[in-house]
Amino acid sequence: MPREAPYLAVADALRARVLAGEWEIGERLPSRVRLAEEYGVGRNVMQRAMDRLIIDGLLEGRAGSGTYVRMPRERLRLVRSRRGERLDGPPSLVGVKERGRADAWDAHSQVRVPAPGAIAERLAISPGAPCVTTHYEFLAAGQPVQLSESWEPMAITDGTPVVLPESGPLAGKGVVQRMRSIGVVVATVIELPRPARATRAQANLLGISLGDLVLQIERTIYDTDGRPVETADIVIPDRRREVAYEFAVDHP
Missing domain, CATH: 1.10.10.10 (Winged helix-like DNA-binding domain superfamily/Winged helix DNA-binding domain)
Known part of the structure; x- marks a missing residue:
């Protein structure tokens, strides 16, 4: 043994x-x-x-x-689903309605932000190409439960009514619906989850301790031509959420 x-x-x-x-x-x-x-x-x-x-x-x-x-805390489940209809809505509001899920969010967008090298690689664009980046802070019952930083290439949305994710006629409707309104059809979403330790900035925003365990999810959304239309880094504190992935079964 x-x-x-x-x-x-x-x-x-x-x-x-x-x-x-x-x-x-x-x-x-x-x-x-x-x-x-x-x-x-x-x-x-x-x-x-x-x-x-x-x-x-x-x-x-x-x-x-x-x-x-540590004070005992109930660890609630966040379900992330591959079902297409659940991709509508802000990054944290993807999934079934489970108890304690995010019910409010604060967002701040910046336009014409040069894409850093790693982001440019994920979006298949040139480093420094202009993007819209949006920082999200999600709350459940007034408590911070998730962070997200989203990047969208301005080559796709510049000059359209949906250039800002949280402004305009489709504010807050999510990537799928916004892109569809300008003729871009989302086909695939890839998520890469990795364990990490909270940075000082993340800990301050989430109300946790520096170095606490978090789940970082690198998400990239592609259209029907395989072109990346959005990428995001999602941070979920382990002490408050466990993440479950749901997959539909394809029947012949």
């Missing part, structure tokens, strides 16, 4: 102590150095064990302060 990694054994022991109430909610745990000495392990092992419990939602790290027992 393979031997369990040392950090997992330490994490299990710490988890049992936390669940038994040895430390109260909001109480600071002993330092990693002290706990490492107590368990007779190296500091790296203790660091990984505590990181495991942070990911599990039992602890939270506070930069420059230490590690604390």
